[in-house]
Amino acid sequence: MSSSSRDSWFREIRALFVKELRTEVRTKSALLTAGLFSVVAVVAIAFAVAGRALAGDLAAGMLWVTLLFASAISLPRAFVVEDEQGTGDLLRLMAQPHAVFWGKALFNLLQMLITSAVLAVLFSVLTGTEVSHGALYAASLAAGSAALAGTVTLCGALVAQAANRWTLAGAVSLPLLLPMIALGVAATRVAFGFGGLPGGVTACVGLACYAVATLAAGPYVFAAVWRN
Secondary structure (H helix, E strand, O other), X not given: OOHHHHHXXXXXXXXXXXXXXXXXXXXXXXXXXXXXXXXXXXXXXXXXHOOXXXXXXXXXXXXXXXXXXXXXXXXXXXXXXXXXXXXXXXXXXXXXXXXXXXXXXXXXXXXXXXXXXXXXXXHXXXXXXXXXXXXXXXXXXXXXXXXXHHHHHHHHHHOOOOOOHHHHHHHHHHHHHHHHHHHHHHHHHHHOOOOOHHHHHHHHXXXXXXXXXXXXXXXXXXXXXXXX
């Protein structure tokens, strides 16, 4: 790739990221949807435990289930909205497919980092779950956010033109996200003091590798679909 082509590619990514950011600032639809779901889920869990301390493995499972569904109901909108507003064809003409994927994936990553950070704090405070390994807790959530952003962005693009796109996006993405959720739970349960630290670190590394693989393969799969 020449220097001019690379600069053009980065400009397209930045332009798409800024477009998504401005749209979200104006509408507040994606963050509001994920935020409301996360808050309601955590409050429901807090009422259910009624002041009792959650075991580390159970708390980790509840946290990641909440993150999974928060991403599934908010992230696919990145491409679904383009199709609903009739701007998908214009986007095909103006930007390269790799740049489109990265611009939207980076915005979704930012959204998931914000959602997971708020959710992690609310979950610890409202359920009284003690964090034994803060660095592992943060690393697992960051790696999980990257994997969620890459996978759900791609799945949203694959079903953007389907009639029941919102339901189908979640259905397509869930099987791809289940291995990632298993790794996330394994890492987070150790962060909550349930299990040995080496096992938690190994799970966190696996989660990071999953995120890298998703974000590396995503643009190529998306480019093949986007051209058709």
